[in-house]
Amino acid sequence: MTPLLPEGFRDTLPPFADAASAVEARVLAVAHSHGYERADPPLAEFADGLGSRLKAGGLTDAVRFVDPVSQRTLAIRPDLTAQIARIAATRMGHHPRPVRLCYAGSVMKLRASQLAPARESRQIGCELVGLDSVAAACEIVGVAVEGLDAAGASGISVDFTLPDLVDTLAAGPLPVPVDRLAALRDRLDAKDAGAVAAIAPEYLPLIDAAGPFATAMDRLRAFDSGGVLASRLDGLATIAASLGDHAALTLDPTERHGFEYQSWLGFSLFVAGAAREVGRGGTYLVMHENGAEETATGFSLFADALVASAASVERRRLFLPLGTSAGDGAAMRAAGWVTVTALTAADTPQTQLATHLWVDGAARAL
Amino acid sequence: MTPLLPEGFRDTLPPFADAASAVEARVLAVAHSHGYERADPPLAEFADGLGSRLKAGGLTDAVRFVDPVSQRTLAIRPDLTAQIARIAATRMGHHPRPVRLCYAGSVMKLRASQLAPARESRQIGCELVGLDSVAAACEIVGVAVEGLDAAGASGISVDFTLPDLVDTLAAGPLPVPVDRLAALRDRLDAKDAGAVAAIAPEYLPLIDAAGPFATAMDRLRAFDSGGVLASRLDGLATIAASLGDHAALTLDPTERHGFEYQSWLGFSLFVAGAAREVGRGGTYLVMHENGAEETATGFSLFADALVASAASVERRRLFLPLGTSAGDGAAMRAAGWVTVTALTAADTPQTQLATHLWVDGAARAL
Numbered sequence: 001m002t003p004l005l006p007e008g009f010r011d012t013l014p015p016f017a018d019a020a021s022a023v024e025a026r027v028l029a030v031a032h033s034h035g036y037e038r039a040d041p042p043l044a045e046f047a048d049g050l051g052s053r054l055k056a057g058g059l060t061d062a063v064r065f066v067d068p069v070s071q072r073t074l075a076i077r078p079d080l081t082a083q084i085a086r087i088a089a090t091r092m093g094h095h096p097r098p099v100r101l102c103y104a105g106s107v108m109k110l111r112a113s114q115l116a117p118a119r120e121s122r123q124i125g126c127e128l129v130g131l132d133s134v135a136a137a138c139e140i141v142g143v144a145v146e147g148l149d150a151a152g153a154s155g156i157s158v159d160f161t162l163p164d165l166v167d168t169l170a171a172g173p174l175p176v177p178v179d180r181l182a183a184l185r186d187r188l189d190a191k192d193a194g195a196v197a198a199i200a201p202e203y204l205p206l207i208d209a210a211g212p213f214a215t216a217m218d219r220l221r222a223f224d225s226g227g228v229l230a231s232r233l234d235g236l237a238t239i240a241a242s243l244g245d246h247a248a249l250t251l252d253p254t255e256r257h258g259f260e261y262q263s264w265l266g267f268s269l270f271v272a273g274a275a276r277e278v279g280r281g282g283t284y285l286v287m288h289e290n291g292a293e294e295t296a297t298g299f300s301l302f303a304d305a306l307v308a309s310a311a312s313v314e315r316r317r318l319f320l321p322l323g324t325s326a327g328d329g330a331a332m333r334a335a336g337w338v339t340v341t342a343l344t345a346a347d348t349p350q351t352q353l354a355t356h357l358w359v360d361g362a363a364r365a366l
Numbered sequence: 367m368t369p370l371l372p373e374g375f376r377d378t379l380p381p382f383a384d385a386a387s388a389v390e391a392r393v394l395a396v397a398h399s400h401g402y403e404r405a406d407p408p409l410a411e412f413a414d415g416l417g418s419r420l421k422a423g424g425l426t427d428a429v430r431f432v433d434p435v436s437q438r439t440l441a442i443r444p445d446l447t448a449q450i451a452r453i454a455a456t457r458m459g460h461h462p463r464p465v466r467l468c469y470a471g472s473v474m475k476l477r478a479s480q481l482a483p484a485r486e487s488r489q490i491g492c493e494l495v496g497l498d499s500v501a502a503a504c505e506i507v508g509v510a511v512e513g514l515d516a517a518g519a520s521g522i523s524v525d526f527t528l529p530d531l532v533d534t535l536a537a538g539p540l541p542v543p544v545d546r547l548a549a550l551r552d553r554l555d556a557k558d559a560g561a562v563a564a565i566a567p568e569y570l571p572l573i574d575a576a577g578p579f580a581t582a583m584d585r586l587r588a589f590d591s592g593g594v595l596a597s598r599l600d601g602l603a604t605i606a607a608s609l610g611d612h613a614a615l616t617l618d619p620t621e622r623h624g625f626e627y628q629s630w631l632g633f634s635l636f637v638a639g640a641a642r643e644v645g646r647g648g649t650y651l652v653m654h655e656n657g658a659e660e661t662a663t664g665f666s667l668f669a670d671a672l673v674a675s676a677a678s679v680e681r682r683r684l685f686l687p688l689g690t691s692a693g694d695g696a697a698m699r700a701a702g703w704v705t706v707t708a709l710t711a712a713d714t715p716q717t718q719l720a721t722h723l724w725v726d727g728a729a730r731a732l
Binding site: 032040046068106110120133351 | 373375377380383384386398404407415430431442452457462464467683692
C-alpha cells in the first residue's frame with residue numbers, strides 16, 4: 001500500500017491542529033507584549049542569498065528548484081532566523097536599534113535526521129537585533145521562558161553555555177596551539193577527559209564545571225583565577241537572577257553542538273514531557289551587505305516538540321438541535337461557546353462530538 | 367542591482383505582519399465558534415496524489431521536486447482545499463458526517479498570473495464535508511460573512527452563481543446539442559448576447575438575469591416558467607434571507623469562471639477597499655479512494671487581498687525607561703499594554719516608536 005504522505009510530512013488533525021495554533025498564538029502574544037513585532041518572510045528565496053546567511057552546509061538540506069521567472073535557483077527555507085537577519089540587515093537596516101522582531105512559520109528540509117525525523121516543522125522565535133549585552137540576554141531569555149509558560153509548559157529549564165569560552169581562554173591565560181583548538185573544543189563538548197588531558201590538561205576542570213547552575217558557577221569562578229571570564233560569569237549570574245524561580249537552570253560551559261555560530265552566550269530550553277529540547281537561543285552576529293557585523297540576541301522554539309509536550313486537549317462543544325433559533329446560537333457563541341448546528345435530522349450530539357446539548361433554552365452537559 | 371527577493375515573493379514587515387496575523391486569527395475564531403476544527407496538512411505531498419484532487423492543470427503551476435527518500439516527485443501545494451478534501455476522504459473518512467474543518471496556510475505557485483502576481487499567498491477557509499444542502503450553504507455563507515465582519519471588513523457583498531444552471535436547463539426544457547454546450551456556457555459567462563443568440567436564443571434572457579439579487583431572482587423565476595429551477599431558486603432565496611442585512615447580495619447565474627468544479631451553488635466574496643474578490647466558495651464533490659463521491663460545501667478566503675483592504679494599523683507602545691522595575695512592566699503588560707524596555711541609555715521612546723512613556727508610575731501619552 002502506498003503511504004498517503006511522504007516520509008517526514010504529516011497531517012495535523014483535530015483537535016491537535018487547534019492546540020498547536022493556540023500554543024503558537026500564546027507564545028507570540030507574549031513576544032508582542034514585550035514590543036516584538038512580527039515579520040513574515042516568504043517560504044522561498046534565492047538559494048545563494050539564503051545560503052550566505054545559513055550555517056555552513058545549511059543549504060544542502062534545503063529543497064531547491066529552478067525559478068522559471070528569474071532562471072535562478074530558489075530554496076525553501078530550512079530555517080527562519082537567516083531570513084529575519086536578512087530583513088534586519090537590509091529592509092530594516094536603517095531602523096533605529098535595537099530592532100525587536102518575532103516570527104512564526106514553517107520550515108522545510110529535503111532530508112531529515114534520525115533525531116529530527118520531520119522534514120517540515122514550525123519555528124517560532126524572537127530576535128533582538130543591535131544588542132548582545134547582558135540586558136539584551138535577560139530580556140530574550142525572559143521572553144522565551146514567559147512564552148513557554150504561557151503556552152502551558154511546565155518544568156521549564158534553561159541550560160546555558162558559553163560558546164566562545166575556549167577561544168577566550170586560549171587567546172588569554174591558557175594558550176593552545178591553533179591546530180589543536182578545534183580538537184580541544186570538540187573533546188570538551190564530548191566530555192572526553194582522556195583526550196582533553198592529552199591536548200591541554202589545564203582545561204580539564206571545565207568538564208566538571210557542568211551541571212546545576214550555582215555549583216557550576218562556583219567551579220567556573222574558582223577555575224577563572226585570573227578573571228578573564230569575570231564579565232561573562234557576572235553576566236550569567238545577572239541573567240539567572242532575572243529569571244527568579246520561573247525556570248530551573250543548568251550550565252554546560254563547553255557545550256558547542258548547535259552553538260557554533262553563537263558568540264558569548266547560548267542556551268537550550270527544556271520543558272517537562274518533551275523528549276528533546278523545545279528551543280534554543282543566544283547571542284550572535286548579523287552580517288550587513290557592506291560587510292559590517294552587528295550584534296544580536298534571540299531564541300527559536302520548535303513548536304512541534306512544544307505542542308507534543310502540552311497537556312491533552314479538551315473539546316467543549318454545544319449541539320444546537322434542528323430548529324434552534326439563529327439568535328440563540330449567536331448568543332451562546334458570543335458567550336464563548338463553540339456551537340455545532342444540526343443541519344439534518346440525522347445529526348446527533350454524539351456524531352458531532354458534542355459535550356453539551358441546547359435544551360429548554362440552556363446548555364445541558366451530556 | 368540584484369533584487370532582494372524573487373518576483374512574486376515578499377517580506378511582510380511590521381506592523382503589517384501582525385495585522386495579517388490578527389485578521390487570520392479572527393476569521394479562524396469565528397470558524398472555531400461554529401464547530402469547525404482546524405486541520406493542518408503539510409506543505410508538500412506526492413505530486414500525483416495532490417494533482418488528482420486539483421483542478422485540471424493545477425499541478426502545472428505547482429513547485430515540484432524529487433524526494434531523495436522516496437525517489438518520487440513531491441509538490442508544494444498550490445491550493446489547500448485539495449488537501450482538506452483528501453483528509454476528509456481518507457484519514458477522517460470514517461468520521462460521522464458532516465465533518466467541519468477549517469484551515470489556514472501558505473500556498474505556492476511556480477508561476478504567477480497577471481491578475482494574481484503573488485507566487486506565495488495565504489489561504490484561509492472552512493469545508494463542511496458530507497452535505498451540499500441549502501442548510502449547509504446557509505451555514506457556510508454565514509460563517510464566511512461573519513468571518514469577514516470579524517476581520518474588520520466593511521461593505522461585504524456576496525455574488526451568487528448557479529454553476530450547473532445551463533446543464534440543468536439543457537438536460538430538461540431547453541435542449542442544446544452536446545457539441546454546442548461548452549460554447550453556450552462560455553458565451554453566457556462572457557455575456558456575449560450575439561453569440562448566445564446564434565447558438566441557442568432561448569437562453570438569452572439569462573444574460574439579463576444578472577445584477578442585484580431581488581431583481582435577478584424575479585427575472586430567473588419568470589424565465590423558469592416550467593419550474594425546473596424552482597428548488598435552486600428557493601434555496602438561493604433561503605440563503606439570501608439567512609444573511610439578513612449582513613451583506614449586499616448580487617446574482618450572476620451564468621458566471622462560470624473559477625466555478626467549473628462547483629455543483630449547484632457558487633459564490634464570490636467582496637469587501638470595500640479590496641481591488642479583487644477576497645474569497646469564493648460553493649458546493650462540490652469530494653472523491654473517495656473507492657471512487658465514491660461525497661457532497662461538500664465550503665469557502666476559501668485569500669488573506670492577502672483581505673488584509674490589504676483592512677484599515678490602517680495602529681501601534682500603541684509603552685516605553686519603559688532604564689531602571690523601570692520588572693514588576694511595573696509585567697503589571698502593564700498584564701493590563702494589555704505592549705511595553706518596550708530600554709536596554710541602553712541611548713534608547714528613547716522615539717527610536718522605539720513608542721506612543722506612551724512610563725513616568726511617575728503611569729503611562730503618559732507622547
